[in-house]
Amino acid sequence: METLERIRRLFAHHSEFKCRVLDADDGGKISVVYLDPLTDGKLLTEAVLLEIQRIVHETSPETLAPEQLVNRLPVKEAQPASEVGLIRDKLLSGWSFVHVAGFDQGVLLNTASLPRRAISKPEIESDIFGSQASFVEHMATNRALIYQLLPDAKLYSEDIQLGAATKTTVSLLHLEGTADPRTVNRLRERLRGLEQVNGIFDTLKLAQLLDDHAGTLFPTMLHTERPDRVCKKLLEGKVALLMDGSPFAVVCPVTLFEFLHVFSDINARWSIGVMLRVLRLTAMFFSIFGTAFYVAAITFHYQILPPELLKTLIRSHSKVPFPPLFEALLLEIIVELLREAGVRLPTKVGQTMGIVGGIVIGQAAVEAGFVSNVLLMIVAMGALASFTIPNFAMSNTQQIIRFPMIVLAGMWGGIGIVIGFSFLTIHLAKQTSVGMPYLQPQNLLLSRSEEKTTMPVWKSLLSRDANSRRPGRRSKDFLE
Amino acid sequence: MQAKGLIHPAFTISIMMTSQITVGMLAFQKYLYKAAEHDAWISVLATGLCAHFVIFLIFRTLAKFEYKSLYDIHRQLFGKWFGSLLNAVLICYWILVSMYVLRNYIEVLLIWIFPEIHVWVFEIMFFVLIAYGLSGGIRVISTVSVIHLLLLSWLVLLLYYPLKEADFRELLPVMQAGADQIFGGMLAMGATIGGFDVVFFTSSRMSKPHRIHRYAQFALLSVNLLYLAMMLLSLGYYSGKQIENNSWGTLTMLKVIEFTFLERFEYIVIMMWFILVLANLMISSWVIIQGVTRIVPLKRKYVFALLCALLLVVTQAIRTGDQLAVLSKLISDCAIVFSFAYPFLLSVIVLLLSGVRRRRKGAAA
Numbered sequence: 033m034e035t036l037e038r039i040r041r042l043f044a045h046h047s048e049f050k051c052r053v054l055d056a057d058d059g060g061k062i063s064v065v066y067l068d069p070l071t072d073g074k075l076l077t078e079a080v081l082l083e084i085q086r087i088v089h090e091t092s093p094e095t096l097a098p099e100q101l102v103n104r105l106p107v108k109e110a111q112p113a114s115e116v117g118l119i120r121d122k123l124l125s126g127w128s129f130v131h132v133a134g135f136d137q138g139v140l141l142n143t144a145s146l147p148r149r150a151i152s153k154p155e156i157e158s159d160i161f162g163s164q165a166s167f168v169e170h171m172a173t174n175r176a177l178i179y180q181l182l183p184d185a186k187l188y189s190e191d192i193q194l195g196a197a198t199k200t201t202v203s204l205l206h207l208e209g210t211a212d213p214r215t216v217n218r219l220r221e222r223l224r225g226l227e228q229v230n231g232i233f234d235t236l237k238l239a240q241l242l243d244d245h246a247g248t249l250f251p252t253m254l255h256t257e258r259p260d261r262v263c264k265k266l267l268e269g270k271v272a273l274l275m276d277g278s279p280f281a282v283v284c285p286v287t288l289f290e291f292l293h294v295f296s297d298i299n300a301r302w303s304i305g306v307m308l309r310v311l312r313l314t315a316m317f318f319s320i321f322g323t324a325f326y327v328a329a330i331t332f333h334y335q336i337l338p339p340e341l342l343k344t345l346i347r348s349h350s351k352v353p354f355p356p357l358f359e360a361l362l363l364e365i366i367v368e369l370l371r372e373a374g375v376r377l378p379t380k381v382g383q384t385m386g387i388v389g390g391i392v393i394g395q396a397a398v399e400a401g402f403v404s405n406v407l408l409m410i411v412a413m414g415a416l417a418s419f420t421i422p423n424f425a426m427s428n429t430q431q432i433i434r435f436p437m438i439v440l441a442g443m444w445g446g447i448g449i450v451i452g453f454s455f456l457t458i459h460l461a462k463q464t465s466v467g468m469p470y471l472q473p474q475n476l477l478l479s480r481s482e483e484k485t486t487m488p489v490w491k492s493l494l495s496r497d498a499n500s501r502r503p504g505r506r507s508k509d510f511l512e
Numbered sequence: 513m514q515a516k517g518l519i520h521p522a523f524t525i526s527i528m529m530t531s532q533i534t535v536g537m538l539a540f541q542k543y544l545y546k547a548a549e550h551d552a553w554i555s556v557l558a559t560g561l562c563a564h565f566v567i568f569l570i571f572r573t574l575a576k577f578e579y580k581s582l583y584d585i586h587r588q589l590f591g592k593w594f595g596s597l598l599n600a601v602l603i604c605y606w607i608l609v610s611m612y613v614l615r616n617y618i619e620v621l622l623i624w625i626f627p628e629i630h631v632w633v634f635e636i637m638f639f640v641l642i643a644y645g646l647s648g649g650i651r652v653i654s655t656v657s658v659i660h661l662l663l664l665s666w667l668v669l670l671l672y673y674p675l676k677e678a679d680f681r682e683l684l685p686v687m688q689a690g691a692d693q694i695f696g697g698m699l700a701m702g703a704t705i706g707g708f709d710v711v712f713f714t715s716s717r718m719s720k721p722h723r724i725h726r727y728a729q730f731a732l733l734s735v736n737l738l739y740l741a742m743m744l745l746s747l748g749y750y751s752g753k754q755i756e757n758n759s760w761g762t763l764t765m766l767k768v769i770e771f772t773f774l775e776r777f778e779y780i781v782i783m784m785w786f787i788l789v790l791a792n793l794m795i796s797s798w799v800i801i802q803g804v805t806r807i808v809p810l811k812r813k814y815v816f817a818l819l820c821a822l823l824l825v826v827t828q829a830i831r832t833g834d835q836l837a838v839l840s841k842l843i844s845d846c847a848i849v850f851s852f853a854y855p856f857l858l859s860v861i862v863l864l865l866s867g868v869r870r871r872r873k874g875a876a877a
């Protein structure tokens with residue numbers, strides 16, 4: 033009785049704490065305690081309460097011993113328990129506790145029914161073709177999604193609890209034999225080191241806490257909401273982290289280039305996929321350096337522009353009272369404001385705001401002689417280019433690093449840009465993602481596993497591979 | 513030696529190429545033409561062949577010493593004191609080379625783009641970036657050299673424009689220059705192409721060292737072909753007088769390029785050359801630091817700080833272009849000695865010593 037009393041006292045201030053008491057034939061009492069909103073009411077009634085009543089009527093009191101009860105109650109998880117701390121934790125995660133008067137121990141039963149939402153379409157990494165499932169906040173569902181695509185016994189998963197208060201479960205998934213054991217060990221150790229953190233609510237934060245270098249702006253772990261993408265990365269020998277409560281999985285180690293990949297690229301023909309990736313790489317380059325080029329050319333190096341082009345630029349800039357550097361920074365900040373406002377507002381208002389704000393402010397700024405037409409165009413193109421980057425974290429990074437580039441271009445012209453660029457290359461060369469160099473070229477345009485699926489198409493064309501199963505393989509001579 | 517810090521042997525290509533193509537590439541035609549006139553391309557070819565032979569000798573020496581750094585080879589061969597003395601001489605040479613590269617590139621910047629900025633402003637920028645790169649060690653330096661080289665590689669395509677204008681009848685008649693003239697051209701070319709001796713130092717940090725040799729030969733071959741193409745192109749593009757009076761043969765050649773949105777391409781090339789010079793200086797600073805820390809037990813960052821201070825002071829002393837030209841001549845003579853003559857000498861010494869040792873062993877037995 034003492035255990036039960038202590039639990040009651042623990043939950044004295046919890047209105048959702050319920051205690052159901054059943055009478056046994058011999059006058060003893062059987063108590064069932066649970067937290068109401070966390071438990072499955074139907075399961076509790078049918079598998080626990082009804083079952084206990086049946087046992088009480090049919091058999092002798094000895095069968096009510098906890099060891100016997102564990103075996104007789106049709107619940108998927110059950111264990112005898114007497115430790116108050118354990119019982120408290122289990123009750124808080126939706127289990128119920130059955131205690132029969134006269135015994136020291138009671139029985140813990142998994143009757144949890146936590147709120148969950150249905151699987152929905154991917155919002156951020158949406159695709160026209162391909163799978164339309166994305167992760168949800170419930171980890172068991174996410175794991176089911178992954179095992180459904182990759183039913184391999186070598187897919188190991190390991191749970192680690194993080195956070196003193198939140199007790200969030202983080203699951204470390206890897207394909208044994210494919211993934212580098214050093215990476216797995218390193219991640220496991222780092223996760224263990226995080227056990228004392230007060231609370232983690234998202235994998236975005238988790239990835240930052242597990243990073244190799246805290247001082248970089250670049251994300252070194254990839255977030256994805258697509259189960260198929262996680263499976264593909266697992267096949268490539270990467271490690272995935274799932275976290276309860278977060279609809280994003282973290283994949284590592286990754287290279288810079290993987291942030292520019294979209295999953296459906298590999299579903300297209302390899303030439304189209306590679307072209308799209310090259311396009312995105314160019315877009316990233318332009319969005320970082322585009323405005324800086326304009327500032328440098330107008331401020332210092334007007335010689336490099338042909339006279340006709342220079343005429344257009346100067347005519348457009350001549351009405352503006354500010355130096356190009358100030359003009360560019362002004363416009364970039366306006367674009368940033370529009371973007372941030374667009375993210376914060378509800379979708380319907382946001383679209384209107386984006387169009388009206390963009391056009392009205394842009395047009396008015398040019399007419400008022402605040403900024404030049406050409407610059408407006410370049411900045412808008414830069415913003416457009418940055419939207420093609422499929423990863424939101426990487427897109428944010430670019431937004432930030434273009435500002436120092438513009439300032440450097442305004443200070444030292446082309447040499448300033450080159451200095452900024454060299455700094456970036458050195459910085460990126462120094463980064464590692466869980467020990468793997470961030471700039472390793474193996475995933476530049478096609479990763480290893482993609483080579484196995486898409487590369488043979490042209491390899492067989494080039495090598496006239498006799499084993500090619502394609503009917504239309506290249507013949508040794510012109511056809512008749 | 514732990515396997516942790518080792519890099520792939522293919523990095524030899526980028527490390528060698530960045531060491532060989534620097535400011536020399538922007539202005540080497542004049543000196544060759546002065547020596548060998550319109551047969552200067554034969555000098556380029558001959559120097560290239562010599563360089564291939566020297567690389568072969570270098571790797572024979574390295575293979576005998578298990579691909580150790582040249583600093584360690586010296587100590588092993590000549591003992592602690594004389595070896596350290598030789599190392600000190602080598603370090604001085606590398607300091608001179610990095611000073612030559614740094615100051616000449618800044619000279620280009622001053623002449624073409626920013627006449628009003630002080631030399632030390634550029635130098636500080638270089639030093640900060642180099643320090644940032646050096647803090648990551650050889651792995652970062654080699655990665656950066658690859659990226660920077662790849663980013664510059666497309667510039668080769670621009671040579672199409674001067675090629676359109678070139679008239680290769682200027683090359684005729686072939687073999688007008690005498691052997692002494694060709695040799696004079698080779699001396700001028702030797703300084704430009706020198707710098708491949710960097711493999712003496714980087715090889716110790718690579719995995720599978722037996723594969724470095726072929727990468728080194730490949731890198732040298734591509735550099736040679738590039739220089740040969742440039743020389744042939746310049747001979748066809750310019751008349752004799754124009755080459756002789758033009759200090760920046762490569763840059764003025766690029767002036768001919770015009771797109772509808774860009775012209776004066778030499779500006780862009782000069783600015784992009786920054787990243788190549790940066791990679792080059794990182795490698796030579798790394799070599800210097802490797803040497804100094806073997807002689808004096810100092811932290812690497814302090815060695816680099818001292819190097820920066822030294823370079824700042826010395827380059828401040830150079831005020832006029834004439835002084836720079838004199839210094840450059842001196843350094844190019846050193847480059848011939850250290851890149852061509854010394855590896856040859858060293859391999860002969862190694863050969864003799866091993867012969868002596870074998871005979872001694874034979875006598876003892």
